[in-house]
Amino acid sequence: MIALRTDREIDRIRESCRVVGLAHRALRGLIRPGVKTAELDRVAEEVVRSCGATPAFKGYHGYPATACISVNEQVVHGIPGDRELREGDLVSIDIGAKLGGYYGDQALTTAVGEVSPEAQRLMRVTRESLFKGIEASRAGQRLAGICGGIQRWVEARGVSVVRQFVGHGIGRRLHEEPPVPNYLPLDRNPRLRRGMVLAIEPMVNLGKPDVVVAGDGWTASTADGLPSAHFEHVVAIMDGDARILTMTEEEIVDGK
Ligand code: MF3
Ligand code: CO
DSSP states (O other), X not given: OOOOOOHHHHHHHHHHHHHHHHHHHHHHTXXXXXXXXXXXXXXXXXXXXXXXXXXSSTTGGGOOSSEEEEEXXXXXXXXXXXXXXXXXXXXXXXXXXXXXXXXXXXXXXXXXXXXXXXXXXXXXXXXXXXXXXXXXXXXXXXXHHHHHHHHHHHHTTTOEEOSSOOEEEOSSSSSEEEEEOSSSOOSOOXXXXXXXXXXXXXXXXXXXXXXXXXXXXXOEEETTOOOEEEOBEEEEOOSSSOEEOSOOHHHHXXXX
8 A cells, every 4th residue: 555645744754854854964064084984873863863853764673873874885774883984985875764753764875085987977877867766756657667767767877776675655654665666677566646755766886786785684785896876865746746855965065
């Protein structure tokens, strides 16, 4: 069953997404060579809690932190710790928050200082693919339009979409129906309806799509060791274009 949210509920989810965006904004100002990923996580938790919200990932299936911080070849679910960021790193940060019973969730990949042209292109293609998915998020169309739109954009540019992890419905729980893969074919291909709220989150690898999970049970890295990027927005299906409930990168960076 895919929940259809009222406009009031969509506003509540947007509030939770705003908290997540504020945490991303705080971290953006701290990302530089020498900062430890655990320091970033501590600030993310402070921001979330100062908004009266709760970190959504902490305790989720035993996940130990507020943010997932995945560096370079790490794809998703990197656990913050003593690792220091270095010039040239690609850092993917994913944060979730729960406020007033509704969840928000957003991921962004950022360059630490100067990164290679391939890494820059990987980030750009991943971000663009997310917006291809958002453009296909229209009532009356089917889910496959989103998934296929992302996959086509990515693969036409010679990079690859991760299969092991997918986007999801979101609202009263962090992960709701339907799964939102970044590839086809789908097991189920529901028609999109007004009020559906989806977390669309392409994970794109510079090399092969294969991912391996580390002994910590969480950190997923590319099997070939090449870098990966991750961008995630939460969108509500409306009458025309989808409404993006998460902050735009401009809002995060410019502090509006
Ligand atoms: N954005 C990811 C997701 O929605 C992050 C989940 S991390 C976890 O699936 F720790 F909560 F699992
Ligand atoms: Co998500």
